[in-house]
Amino acid sequence: MRFPDMLGNSLASLRRRKVRTILTSIGVFVGIVTIVTMVSAGIGTEQQVTSTLSGLGFETITVNPDYSSESNSPNNVPTHPLTPEIVALIKQIPNVVSVITDISLPDAIPEVEISINGTSAPVSAFFSNAGSINPLVSGGTISMIAGPNFDATHQDGVIIGAQSLYNSLHLVGTYPADTSVYNQLLGTPVHLTVTDPRGEQQVFTTTIAGVDTNSNLDDARAPGARSITVRNASVRIGANVKLAIVQWWYRQPDYLEKRGYSRATVKVDTIPHVNAVADQIKGYGLQADTVPALIDQISRVFTILQLMLTSVGLLALLVASIGIANTMIMAIYERTREIGVLKALGATRRDILGMFMLEASFIGLLGGILGVIGGWLLDLLLNWGLNAYLQSQGFYVNLQIFQVNATLIVSALIFAAFIGLLAGLYPARRAARLDPLAALRHE
Amino acid sequence: MNETNIDKPIIRLINLTRRYKVGPNVVEAVAGIDLEIAAGEFVALMGASGSGKSTLLNLLGGLDTPSSGEVWVGEVNLATAKRNILDQHRQHTVGFVFQSFNLLSTRTALENVEMPMLLVGERAAARRTRAHELLAQIGLAQRSDHLPNALSGGEQQRVAIARALANNPLILLADEPTGNLDSKNGAEVMRILRSLNQERGLTLIVVTHDPAVAAYADRVVRLLDGKIVEISMNAAPTIEAVPPITPVMSQLQEASV
Ligand SMILES: Nc1ncnc2c1ncn2[C@@H]1O[C@H](COP(=O)(O)OP(=O)(O)OP(=O)(O)O)[C@@H](O)[C@H]1O
Ligand SMILES: [Mg+2]
Numbered sequence: 001m002r003f004p005d006m007l008g009n010s011l012a013s014l015r016r017r018k019v020r021t022i023l024t025s026i027g028v029f030v031g032i033v034t035i036v037t038m039v040s041a042g043i044g045t046e047q048q049v050t051s052t053l054s055g056l057g058f059e060t061i062t063v064n065p066d067y068s069s070e071s072n073s074p075n076n077v078p079t080h081p082l083t084p085e086i087v088a089l090i091k092q093i094p095n096v097v098s099v100i101t102d103i104s105l106p107d108a109i110p111e112v113e114i115s116i117n118g119t120s121a122p123v124s125a126f127f128s129n130a131g132s133i134n135p136l137v138s139g140g141t142i143s144m145i146a147g148p149n150f151d152a153t154h155q156d157g158v159i160i161g162a163q164s165l166y167n168s169l170h171l172v173g174t175y176p177a178d179t180s181v182y183n184q185l186l187g188t189p190v191h192l193t194v195t196d197p198r199g200e201q202q203v204f205t206t207t208i209a210g211v212d213t214n215s216n217l218d219d220a221r222a223p224g225a226r227s228i229t230v231r232n233a234s235v236r237i238g239a240n241v242k243l244a245i246v247q248w249w250y251r252q253p254d255y256l257e258k259r260g261y262s263r264a265t266v267k268v269d270t271i272p273h274v275n276a277v278a279d280q281i282k283g284y285g286l287q288a289d290t291v292p293a294l295i296d297q298i299s300r301v302f303t304i305l306q307l308m309l310t311s312v313g314l315l316a317l318l319v320a321s322i323g324i325a326n327t328m329i330m331a332i333y334e335r336t337r338e339i340g341v342l343k344a345l346g347a348t349r350r351d352i353l354g355m356f357m358l359e360a361s362f363i364g365l366l367g368g369i370l371g372v373i374g375g376w377l378l379d380l381l382l383n384w385g386l387n388a389y390l391q392s393q394g395f396y397v398n399l400q401i402f403q404v405n406a407t408l409i410v411s412a413l414i415f416a417a418f419i420g421l422l423a424g425l426y427p428a429r430r431a432a433r434l435d436p437l438a439a440l441r442h443e
Numbered sequence: 444m445n446e447t448n449i450d451k452p453i454i455r456l457i458n459l460t461r462r463y464k465v466g467p468n469v470v471e472a473v474a475g476i477d478l479e480i481a482a483g484e485f486v487a488l489m490g491a492s493g494s495g496k497s498t499l500l501n502l503l504g505g506l507d508t509p510s511s512g513e514v515w516v517g518e519v520n521l522a523t524a525k526r527n528i529l530d531q532h533r534q535h536t537v538g539f540v541f542q543s544f545n546l547l548s549t550r551t552a553l554e555n556v557e558m559p560m561l562l563v564g565e566r567a568a569a570r571r572t573r574a575h576e577l578l579a580q581i582g583l584a585q586r587s588d589h590l591p592n593a594l595s596g597g598e599q600q601r602v603a604i605a606r607a608l609a610n611n612p613l614i615l616l617a618d619e620p621t622g623n624l625d626s627k628n629g630a631e632v633m634r635i636l637r638s639l640n641q642e643r644g645l646t647l648i649v650v651t652h653d654p655a656v657a658a659y660a661d662r663v664v665r666l667l668d669g670k671i672v673e674i675s676m677n678a679a680p681t682i683e684a685v686p687p688i689t690p691v692m693s694q695l696q697e698a699s700v
Contacts, residue, residue, distance in 0.1 A: 002564045009561075016549060341545045344506060346534030346562045346610070349526070436506045440545070 001351040010358035017331070021363055024327040027320025028367020028416050029374060034313030036375025036412050037382070037402065038306045044383075044403035045302055061266040061278045063090070064287040065259075080285035081260030093280050095273040096266055098152045103242040104262035106249060113193040114158070114169070114233055116208070121168040121233040123192070146182035147210025150238055157209025158190055158241065161234030165211065168233040182211040192237070194245055202248050206241050320367065321423035328360050328427035339431055340439025349432040356428035357421055364420020368413045375412070376404050453482040453613060453646055454503065459512035461498050461669075472498040474669030475512070482613070483644040485637070485680070487657040490666035496650040497618055499666070503648065504537050504616050505529040516614070534563050538607030540617035544599040546591040552578060552602045553587040559609040570609075577605040581635060597628030604635060614646040615639070621656055633659050637682060655681075 014021045065078035082101070091099050105112070112123040145162055148154055162182065166175035171185065185208050192204045214234065237245075239261075247255045266281065266288075268274050278288040332339070339352060379402035387398055461473040472495045480486055488496045501507040502514055505521050514521040516536060519528060538559075539545075546555050553574050560570035578587050581601040591599055600620060607615055617636065621629030637659050639645045649660065657663050658681045665673040 001562050002566075005561050005564075005567075012549075337545075338547055338549075341547060342558070342562070344504070344533060344539045344545075345559045345606070346530060348530045348562075351562060437501055440506075440541075 001347070001354070003354075006351070006354050006358060010355055010362060013331070013355075013359055014362055020327060021366065024323050025320075025363050025367035025370065027316060027323045028364050028419060029370045031313045031315075031317035031320050031419075032368050032371025032412055032416050033374040033378060034309055034316060035415075036372055036404065036408065037378050038309045038313065039408050039412075040375065040379050040402045040404045041302070042306060043405055043408060044399075044401040047403055048399060048401065059268050059271050059274055060291070061268065061274060061281065062289045063264040063266055063281055064289070065262070066285050066287055077259055081258070082262075082264055082286060083260040084256055086284055086286070087261065087264060089284065090264065090266060090281060093277055095269050095277055097269050098267045100150070100152045100265040100267075101155075101261040102239050102263050102265070103246060105237075105242055105245060108197065109194060109245075109249065111195070112237075112245075114160075114235055115191045115193065116169060116171060116188060119169050119171065120193075121164070123233055123235045123237075142212050142214050145176075145179060145211045145213055147186050147208075149210065149212070150236065154209075155239040156241065157207045157238050158192075159210040159212050159236040159238075160208060162211050162213045164233040164235065176213070185211065192241070192245070194249070196249060202245075204241060204244055204248075206238070209238060212236070317419050320364075321419050324360050324363050324420055324423035325427055327363065328356060328424050329430070331359070332356065332427050332431045336434065336439045336442040339434050340436050340442065343434070343436035344440065352434075353428045353432040356431050357424045360424020360428065361417045361420040364423070365413060365417040367420075368416020371416060372404075372409050372412050378402075379404060452479040453484075453517060454478070454480040454648075455513070455515040457513040457515070459499075459502065459514060460510050461495075461502060461507065462510045471669045473502065473509070476669070476671055478664065478671065480646065480648065482646055483640070485640045485647040485659065485661045486649070487660035487663045488648065488650045488666065489652065489654075489657055489663055490672075492652075494666040495669040496666055498669075500616050500618050500648065500650055503614070504539060505532040534559065535610055536612055537614045537616055538610070538612040540600070540603050540607050540615065540620045542619040542622040544591070544596070544603045544623070546599055546602060546606075548591050551588050551590055552583060552594065555591070555602055556606045556609055559606060563610055573609065574605075577608060578602070581605050595628070596624050597631060600624060600628070600632050601635065604632070604639075608639070612645075614648065617647070617649045619650055619652065621651065621653060626655075629653070629656065633681075637680075641682070 063082060065082045066080040067078050087099055087101055090096060113120050114123050142149075144159075147159065150159065160169070162172075162176055165171045165182075165185070166173075166177070172181055188208045190206050190208055192206065193201055194204065195201050243256065247253055250259075252258065266277065268277050274290050278290050281288040339347075342352065382402050383400055386401060390399070456476050456478045459473055459476045459478075460471065463470045463472055474495070476499065488499065490496055498507065502509055502521070503516070505524070509522045512522060516532065519532065521529065521532065524532070546552075547558065550558070553571070556574040556577055557570045560573065565573075575584070575587065578584055581604065583598060583601055583605070586594060586598060586602075591602070594602065600623075604615075604620075615636070620632055620636070624632060633656055636647055636649065640647045647660075649656065651657055658677065660677055661680055663673075663675050663677065664671055665675075
């Protein structure tokens with residue numbers, strides 16, 4: 001018996017018993033819907049994490065010096081400072097891509113005034129690089145309009161917010177202005193005036209190194225947004241400039257060697273390496289905070305959820321396979337005489353076995369096809385519901401947490417057919433081994 | 444299939460025995476039969492109910508296995524043959540015709556005739572053509588798309604004969620082929636079988652209770668309690684000149700070459 005004939009034969013038998021075939025495949029349908037939905041949640045989460053979130057710094061470690069053991073240390077000197085030597089050691093840890101160091105200005109500094117071309121404004125932001133801003137906390141994303149961002153090698157000058165150039169410093173007449181306008185400002189001298197508690201003032205002269213924009217500020221200044229103070233300028237000061245300020249502030253030329261950097265942002269090549277690198281940094285007595293620790297927790301919850309629901313799916317498939325086996329045993333009982341006739345006409349055991357296994361596989365496959373379609377529709381519904389809920393809670397996001405891909409579809413179909421095949425194995429074997437004479441006598 | 448060498452036995456049974464265990468008792472359905480049947484011979488098996496006729500026929504067809512003895516069909520001893528040899532035997536060497544027709548009820552007359560060819564892996568186009576030819580030759584061309592329950596008993600048995608011939612077997616085994624038919628339809632079936640035997644040289648073994656059916660045979664073998672009790676030659680077997688059947692059968696012979 002040739003395979004296409006066997007196939008046609010099995011399909012014809014199923015078509016003769018449409019209702020029974022569909023009812024039997026419902027079990028598979030339920031199981032596959034559940035499993036497809038679960039796996040698609042895994043695919044979607046992973047995809048969202050790697051594409052959307054990793055760009056925001058999830059493969060970074062924030063390193064802080066350790067103050068913990070002696071809080072009464074004079075002048076708040078850390079017990080394990082983040083000195084240049086330690087930074088050099090961190091750079092040599094495998095999988096570390098870059099280390100961006102930063103210095104915080106002391107909280108005691110009442111205000112830094114920025115003055116450019118005669119206009120001046122108080123400075124509100126002391127961050128010196130985008131990497132040091134926790135993406136989960138700051139919310140807005142910073143993007144450069146002119147000049148390079150601060151990075152591991154470039155820490156000179158100041159980067160000023162485009163909004164501040166317009167609102168606070170009045171250096172440009174519009175917002176947003178043409179990029180060429182911002183480019184022309186690069187290199188303009190900047191004077192930062194710092195006043196110490198005794199009233200002594202020091203002016204630090206540097207230049208405009210770049211212009212950036214913060215999406216949060218854009219939103220805040222959108223029409224109808226609640227007013228925020230626009231007096232303060234949003235300025236990011238390069239770490240080298242801040243080093244000069246703190247050296248003067250503490251009157252300590254060897255500030256770095258004694259107190260070290262305030263923090264460092266360590267970039268690791270891929271997320272899976274983050275924890276190992278963080279552990280090694282902690283070995284130097286430093287604090288190392290990772291975002292993946294948070295992701296770990298989220299994904300553990302997800303894994304448990306997936307495990308539970310996948311078990312439900314597998315249970316449904318187990319029940320479904322018993323249903324298929326039952327249907328096949330029934331079909332074989334009804335067709336015993338037919339099997340006897342076929343054997344008398346020359347059907348081999350393999351022919352009979354193949355016919356019934358194919359039938360069972362088709363029942364599984366039918367449930368699989370319906371299940372994949374159902375799972376996909378459920379995914380659309382869940383994504384829609386999830387985003388609608390998040391938006392009602394004030395999160396304007398469009399997360400596609402449930403995603404199907406070709407691999408999932410194909411493997412779900414193969415799996416469903418395989419469940420059918422497995423369920424059909426025993427009944428088909430029984431049919432194949434029927435004694436032809438006994439089968440022919442069967443009424 | 445043109446050689447009708449009566450002298451060359453196509454079937455040789457040697458001390459053939461088939462025992463059935465029924466509870467504590469053992470029934471010898473076939474109890475030590477020795478018999479030779481020549482190629483192209485028409486043999487009728489007669490005997491009382493329970494004398495072992497069907498059992499003998501099933502042993503010849505490879506549907507049953509002997510308890511002891513030998514069943515030689517051509518060069519093959521079915522008693523010791525492996526399953527794949529028995530499969531081939533049923534596919535190519537013998538064709539079955541049953542008392543109760545045993546057509547596949549969900550398949551049309553044409554599909555029933557195609558089935559043995561499908562089982563041996565013949566392509567769809569070829570088997571369709573041959574099935575149409577076979578149905579035309581038994582006068583059922585107009586019935587090819589009918590399901591069995593839309594056919595009369597005589598028509599069903601003719602379809603069953605066409606189906607048995609599909610793979611061009613050497614031997615046709617018929618177990619009371621006229622048992623469920625009235626005398627007119629029974630006679631028609633027997634005429635067809637007789638012509639197949641005469642014009643194609645098909646070896647025929649027909650089980651029957653009906654002396655009129657046995658009268659068509661060359662030789663009548665009578666069984667009792669699983670043993671041969673009488674073998675008689677028919678000096679003048681019934682050969683009716685039936686206009687529509689005979690020419691048709693010669694075509695059938697050509698189609699099968
Ligand atoms: N599968 C079986 N199990 C037990 N006994 C059997 C079996 N098949 C046949 N027999 C017995 O073997 C004997 C011969 O049976 P068989 O069917 O060959 O008779 P038969 O000559 O064809 O009879 P009938 O004319 O009624 O069809 C009977 O006694 C029957 O009861
Ligand atoms: Mg019988």
